[in-house]
Amino acid sequence: MSTRTSSAIVLACLAAACSPEQTANTQVLANVEAVQDQEAADDGLLNCAVGAAATLSRVCSVERQESDRGLVLTVRHPDGGFRRLLVTKDGRGVVAADGALPAQVTLVGANEIEVALGDDIYRLPATVRGAAAK
Incomplete structure (x- = not known):
């Protein structure tokens, strides 16, 4: 901090x-x-559920890094695992930055999205555009 x-x-x-x-x-x-x-x-943490049996809890951290492809978020699990997400500018929110699994993105609140990758789920803050901005 x-x-x-x-x-x-x-x-x-x-x-x-x-x-x-x-x-x-x-x-x-x-x-x-x-x-x-x-x-x-x-506290730099976000809600996540890592694994099929896990429940959402505020235990994952996120790192932000600019790359030639755009902003990449690295979501770190408490066990040392991680996922990389690429922030899009086309309204989808995020996509998987690497790996074979596609990210499934769902709007869950006024300023929050849920991202599912395999058995892992992440809740991320998001700026949601109104229908007029599309």
């Missing part, structure tokens, strides 16, 4: 130093802080 705090402080300093674009930078800073606040509230 200290890395997130350091990043926010650096962004705040940069926003304050750029007077012509201060409004845009302030908005970016506000967005970054909102994401960091949400991540801190979640």
Whole structure:
């Protein structure tokens, strides 16, 4: 969490130093802080059920990494296993970034999707576009 705090402080300093674009930078800073606040509230964990007999519990972590294909999420299981998901920009949410199993994505809340890969299930935060945005 200290890395997130350091990043926010650096962004705040940069926003304050750029007077012509201060409004845009302030908005970016506000967005970054909102994401960091949400991540801190979640403790970086998300609900998942790993294996056919498992029930959903907040035990999986997620790492984000930009690649040439886009944003890749690595969801880490408590037992050391993991799955990689590629965030799409076409409204599907995510797809499997590697492996033979396709990701089945279901909307389960206003800002949440459920992703099933084989016997594993993950609940991820999502920005859901309205019908007018399609």
